Amino acid sequence: MHKKKQHHEEHPDETWLIPYADMLTLLLALFIVMFAMSKVDQEKLEKMAEEFSVIFTGGSGFMEKDGNSFIPMDKKGVSNNPKPTTTSIPTDPKKSKASIEDDQMNEIKQSIEKEIEKKGYSDKVKLVLDNEGLEVSIQDVVLFNSGDAEIKNEIYPMLLQISNIIKSLDNNIRIVGHTDNVPISTSKFRSNWDLSAYRAINVMNFMMDKGKLSSKRLSIQAFGEYKPKFDNSTVEGRSKNRRVEIFIVRNYPLDDEEISLSEDQLKNKQKG
Structure with a gap:
C-alpha cells in the first residue's frame, strides 16, 4: 500500500519587498524635500531634515545644518562634503x-x-x-x-x-x-x-x-x-x-x- 505523498505549500520569496519599500520611502522623501524647497520655507525644511534623520538613520544625522545651508551626512554622522558651502540669507x-x-x-x-x-x-x-x-x-x-x-x-x-x-x-x-x-x-x-x-x-x-x-x-x-x-x-x-x-x-x-x-x-x- 502506497503512502500518499504529502504536498508542502511553497511560499513565494518576498525579500524584494525590502529594497522596494526603501526605494518608495526615498522617492517620497525626495518629493517632500523638493516641495518644501519650492515654497522657500526655511522652518519647514529644518523640521523635515530632523524627521528624515530619525527615519533613515535611526537617530544619526542625515543632514546637518551649517548656518543657513544643509550638509549631507552618512549613517555615522560624518560629513560627505569635506568643504561645505554656506548659503547666506539673501540681502541687498x-x-x-x-x-x-x-x-x-x-x-x-x-x-x-x-x-x-x-x-x-x-x-x-x-x-x-x-x-x-x-x-x-x-x-x-x-x-x-x-x-x-x-x-x-x-x-x-x-x-x-x-x-x-x-x-x-x-x-x-x-x-x-x-x-x-x-x-x-x-x-x-x-x-x-x-x-x-x-x-x-x-x-x-x-x-x-x-x-x-x-x-x-x-x-x-x-x-x-x-x-x-x-x-x-x-x-x-x-x-x-x-x-x-x-x-x-x-x-x-x-x-x-x-x-x-x-x-x-x-x-x-x-x-x-
Missing part, C-alpha cells in the same frame, strides 16, 4: 553700500561747508546733496575775472582744500561750466560755450595737477547759457548762473524716499 548689498556712501557724502558736505565758511565764501559757494550726488556750485566771480577763464591765485587754497577732502573717494567727479545769456565774442572765446568749456577745463586741470586727484575720475561738461538755474533777466540771477560746478557722482544713487530719510537722520545727528 546695493542698499547697504548706498547707505554707507550717503553717510560719506553727508560728512564731506559738512566738511566743505565748514571750509567755505572759514574762507568767507558762504554767499558765493553753495552745496546741494541729491539722489545723484554732491554738487559744489561756485560763482564765477570767486574763480575768475570777468570774461576770463584763468583761475585767480587767491582761490587756490579753497580749491586745494576741496580736493583734499574728496581725494579719498573713488567716485567720479564732473566739472561743469555755465554762463549767463549775455553773448560773448572775443579773441579767446567765440561764444559762451567756449568760455564755459575753458573754465571747466582749467578747474579740472587744477584739481588734477595741484589737488592730485586721479585723472581717471575727472571729466568736464560745458553748457554755456543753456542750463540756467536763476532768472537771466536780473543782474543777480545772471551772476548766479555764471558758475562752475564740482559734481561728485554717487556710485549708488538713492531714490527720493532714501534721500528724505538720510536728511532726517543727518538733522537728528546734528541735534544730538
